[in-house]
Amino acid sequence: RAHPALTLGARVTVIGLRSAEALNGQGAHIVRFNGVNGRWEARVNISGEVKSFRAENLRPAGELIFEPGARARIHSLRSESGSVLNGEVCEVLRYLHDVSRYEVRLADSTKALKGENLRPVEEAAE
Structure with missing residues (x-):
């Protein structure tokens, strides 16, 4: 929890x-x-x-900070359902303080993910 x-x-x-x-x-x-x-x-x-x-x-403290609209790459999810998202690029929508997670938009859904499972996407690298 x-x-x-x-x-x-x-x-x-x-x-x-x-x-x-x-x-x-x-x-x-x-x-x-x-x-x-x-x-x-x-x-x-x-x-x-x-x-x-x-x-x-x-x-x-110590958590990477993502602003709304930022693009991030998902990594290190371990559950069977989550691991298929590893490597996907998402858009950060907002920070959910009650659960300490970022709400992110994927192509067909939204998810709530920990900051430690997001990595900044360098725009030039795409």
Whole structure:
């Protein structure tokens, strides 16, 4: 069973901020969830400041980050049904925080896959 990546104490990487772009790529750890505004509060490693983030601006630390619209190649799936997808190129649709997986579009279906089973596709190599 998958566990949500965003939990108290979790190490995360900040991504996709437009107003505070300097924080993008910074490591942080979650200190609390603010139920009033629905944001996660995380202490930024480099400054020690606690900042408030939307879930879509946080990813588990150390995980490759794929933005919506990115192309990725599927690899290392081990189940019988999953292994046939290895080598397929897919389009990333969004990150599903509740299951810590990326929703991806294949030619005839959508799947929810772990970031560790996706590899960036270099456009020039295609």
